[in-house]
Amino acid sequence: MVRGGEVVASYEALNDAVLTKAAIARMIDLDAHVDEQFVCAYKADGLIISTPTGSTAYSLSAGGPIISLPWPAICITPFARTAHQPPGPGG
DSSP states (O other): OEETTEEOOOOOOSSEEEEEOSSTTOOEEEEEEETTEEEEEEEEEEEEEEOTTTTTTHHHHTTOOOOOTTSOOOEEEEEEEEEEOOOOTTO
């Protein structure tokens, strides 16, 4: 996890990981990046990051897809969200 350009935590997970605020019922602003490339900005209660193994657990219950096990993918599923899509080419 990176906060303010500094790595503040590093974890390994087989199934899924949930990023959320400690306080209950508080929305947070999260920017998702993959390999330092901006993907999407979320205003949500949190994000579920899951592997194919974990895609049928919390991610599925939050509206995420089921990912076939041999597929080399990571799924990002926001819960209680408002998504802000990145701008298209040229702005």
